[in-house]
Amino acid sequence: MAEQTQIGKSDLYVNPIGLGTNAVGGHNIYPNLSEETGKDVVRTALAHGINFLDTAFIYGPERSEELVGDVLKEEKMRKETVIATKGAHKFVGGDVVFDNSPAFLKQAVDGSLKRLQTDYIDLFYIHFPDEDTPKAEAVGALKELKDQGKIRAIGVSNFSIDQLKEANQDGYVDVLQSEYNLFKREAEKEILPFTKEHNISFIPYFPLAAGLLGGKYNKKTTFDDGRAKNPLFQGEAFERNLEKVDELREIANEKGAEIAHVVLAWYLTRDAIDVLIPGAKKPEQVVKNLKTLDVELTNEDVEKISRIFQP
Template identity: 30%
Template sequence: MTSSSLAVAVPKVKLGSQGLVVSAQGLGCACMSNTYGLPKPELDMIKLIHHAVDSGVTFLDTSDVYGPHTNEILIGKALKEGGLRDKVQIATKFGIRVIDGQRDVCGDPAYVRSAFEASLKRLDVDFIDLYYIHRIDTRVPIEVTMGEMKKLVEEGKVKYIGLSEASASTIRRAHAVHPITAVQQEWCLWSRDLEDEIVPTCRELGIGIVPYSPIGRGFLAAGPSLVENLIEGDFRKSLPRFQNVDHNKTIFERVNEMATRKGCTAAQVALAWVHHRGTDVVPIPGTTKFDNFNQNIGAFSVTLTSEEMAELESFASTDGVKGERHAYMQLTWINSETPPLSSWKGL
């Protein structure tokens, strides 16, 4: 099987139980801007987005913090130039701000409204299909943030609501205010901390799961060679796991060995593992390269047996991975609890 020439039909699936239908694999667009260093040429990225949609990948993921702001503008241009608005499902996010070089999280209702209106303008669309809380503001009861998002749905400006990096209890509290359609969390072979509580909670409540970084931010595709070639400004240089390459390279090597046996790429094996975790799972691998995109959709043709799934999981056991999965673990689901609604007096 050749990774770049294989014709693959990308299926459509229901994401969550509220009615949203998306491609079974999305396209993470963050790396097209400066998340991983310098932004890529705009015309090239527009062509890639058009190629993705033509290939059946219609679920496009962005955020106001990517760039910041420029990623939403890029997607807006791509959709306008291709006349693609009716063919895609746009997912964007709010909540992370950069103030004086420091990351800040805000879930205040007034900020929800202003952030949404700004994203709508940058994307140059009339509504947003899926609007996520990007990170949880632990100063604001989740019910307060969700209350403003519910208004956006009632006004027809947002179709569906999502959460990113939220704990099981936060998901439940948010879902009680307005049904949550999707929860976006990091999930791949070496990032499985959501499996004990978050995945079962989502499945109990009928919430879809959208794994970001399903190929380990590229490490499970290329291993040490990726890290050696990271440019200055690439966010991945700050990741603890990327600073422990000598230890973690074994995981890539063993995944790659299985890929060789199966006649595919390591990236396809890693991504196929995510797809095999359930029909309610829609990963959003990101790329800036046509060949990598084609490899990613080729993962649909990789079948893993239960024995192979277990073998892969043994490669990347908790003991086998060195370093936290994120450079900002304080902004992940482990610290996403918010005060009770009864305590709210405003910021």
């Protein structure tokens, strides 16, 4: 098993490669998902030493948490596993709104506990900020739940730097999860320095930029999903981005590694990043993700990659 790493200032210790489970029961995100395959993805992760699972109410909705809970119960591995989940989405009529009010967050945690079939959640995130609730008040509600033993660590997700500062005014925030990858490095300006200074762990999502940093696309590749509207995948920008990925390919070839593993290894060299949560739709992808830990980047490699993707 990989050496365990501490998540920020929390008392959570995990394999640096976790598993994002939005493709486990996330029927509202990916069409035609097999739930049995999703459960196999989780089983494979546990069997290969991955002990950090990241889910959320909105994946499904609710179904991802239920399937993760089912597998942990079947495998009798709840105590060995660190579960992260998120809440804030609320359905009002046919609309989804965000609610960070203390009453709603407490209700969200109770709902997640039930679906996950557990009496505590290791890391609970406010998934998105709302427009009304003072952030310190929302985090204060989670601190109450932490004191009650319902959660072990407090996270916020998709918070701006100002929202993060407000949320952390009492020093209660353990983790920030936000979008960050080699093409989208805005977090380096203020957010990463702040998280490092306050010993808040930063967990990036979309680390492979919708597959672009996986090295599997070329100039003739076309997309008929959300990527077709993503600026990274359009016209000349797409061609320039592919050229950058080709430079990564050289580094990967030297190391006998895949491009994706080199990219993920680079993130783990960032001061505030303790753990990554790449997703997987198939069990074999879980095993592949773990190969990241075999990639050794020199200081020169790290600087070269940083230069290639200079914002």
